[in-house]
Amino acid sequence: xxxxxxxxxxxxxxxxxxxxxxxxxxxxxxxxxxxxxxxxxxxxxxxxxxxxxxxxxxxxxxxxxxxxxxxxxxxxxxxxxxxxxxxxxxxxxxxxxxxxxxxxxxxxxxxxxxxxxxxxxxxxxxxxxxxxxxxxxxxxxxxxxxxxxxxxxxxxxxxxxxxxxxxxxxxxxxxxxxxxxxxxxxxxxxxxxxxxxxxxxxxxxxxxxxxxxxxxxxxxxxxxxxxxxxxxxxxxxxxxxxxxxxxxxxxxxxxxxxxxxxxxxxxxxxxxxxxxxxxxxxxxxxxxxxxxxxxxxxxxxxxxxxxxxxxxxxxxxxxxxxxxxxxxxxxxxxxxxxxxxxxxxxx
Numbered sequence: 001x002x003x004x005x006x007x008x009x010x011x012x013x014x015x016x017x018x019x020x021x022x023x024x025x026x027x028x029x030x031x032x033x034x035x036x037x038x039x040x041x042x043x044x045x046x047x048x049x050x051x052x053x054x055x056x057x058x059x060x061x062x063x064x065x066x067x068x069x070x071x072x073x074x075x076x077x078x079x080x081x082x083x084x085x086x087x088x089x090x091x092x093x094x095x096x097x098x099x100x101x102x103x104x105x106x107x108x109x110x111x112x113x114x115x116x117x118x119x120x121x122x123x124x125x126x127x128x129x130x131x132x133x134x135x136x137x138x139x140x141x142x143x144x145x146x147x148x149x150x151x152x153x154x155x156x157x158x159x160x161x162x163x164x165x166x167x168x169x170x171x172x173x174x175x176x177x178x179x180x181x182x183x184x185x186x187x188x189x190x191x192x193x194x195x196x197x198x199x200x201x202x203x204x205x206x207x208x209x210x211x212x213x214x215x216x217x218x219x220x221x222x223x224x225x226x227x228x229x230x231x232x233x234x235x236x237x238x239x240x241x242x243x244x245x246x247x248x249x250x251x252x253x254x255x256x257x258x259x260x261x262x263x264x265x266x267x268x269x270x271x272x273x274x275x276x277x278x279x280x281x282x283x284x285x286x287x288x289x290x291x292x293x294x295x296x297x298x299x300x301x302x303x304x305x306x307x308x309x310x311x312x313x314x315x316x317x318x319x320x321x322x323x324x325x326x327x328x329x330x331x332x333x334x335x336x337x338x339x340x341x342x343x344x345x346x347x
Contacts, residue, residue, distance in 0.1 A: 017062045025056035076131045082111045083138040090288045097311025121147035134318045139201035153321035157314045158203050168331035169314040174210035176303030176336035181214035184255050193226035193256040195263045237266025261286035283344040298342030
């Protein structure tokens with residue numbers, strides 16, 4: 001060592017704090033520590049002992065060994081939610097509903113796929129190594145269940161087309177898409193465009209097909225060149241619209257139906273910048289009815305989907321399965337409704 005160099009202080013190796021160490025500090029049994037640490041002290045541990053244990057936990061920095069506990073029980077207290085790209089803010093409402101239903105007894109672990117990718121059975125099988133109490137899977141591919149095989153308690157969200165024997169909570173997006181087509185027809189639009197999401201999830205397929213079918217039945221034209229898809233992102237939707245608008249305008253498009261509110265926000269943003277009058281020159285509709293849709297300028301006509309209720313119902317179904325109960329109704333379908341605002345109606 002060079003004379004000018006000072007000896008480096010060695011980094012202390014922190015010893016793992018155990019329940020026994022906490023029990024010794026608090027003067028109670030390890031069983032009492034376990035009850036307090038796992039939130040099961042109510043009615044089983046005196047208030048004074050609970051205070052002592054919590055002080056010892058705080059002083060020693062004790063953390064419950066959930067992995068060890070799950071190995072002992074064969075299952076953890078973790079619920080895993082597998083979802084496609086969650087760039088759509090709608091997922092925040094769904095997750096809030098899941099958390100509300102799970103309460104404090106279960107921890108929620110979110111596994112998110114890459115943008116444009118559907119939940120993979122192979123990746124989900126890896127998550128099963130964590131021994132979750134159950135799985136929530138949003139918008140899986142139709143082959144998902146066949147490839148996954150016997151995962152234990154599981155509920156699907158927004159996954160139409162899986163049959164009545166699969167526990168699922170779905171949204172009636174087809175009803176909403178038909179309502180949009182009917183509204184645009186009733187307000188005098190005969191040529192409209194459609195901006196789709198490009199994640200490839202079944203829910204977007206259902207929205208698109210229901211809208212196109214209803215539009216055709218109502219005599220509303222949706223030219224192939226006026227049907228585009230982009231990532232669920234305000235900026236990308238704005239760019240896609242800017243590139244498409246000259247051709248749409250030439251084709252006589254007077255309204256655009258969007259697969260999500262986020263797409264619609266992009267169009268409203270670009271239309272404002274380009275001086276396109278909404279709804280005078282172009283009517284715009286969304287899907288999801290996010291909170292901002294009520295206060296955007298103008299307010300966005302959108303299909304209301306009960307996202308928080310979707311998450312809550314799915315988690316409730318999963319908890320029933322975890323408890324070994326039979327579900328009274330499966331799948332559950334939640335209704336959608338059309339919220340009409342200024343983006344399609346002149347003030």
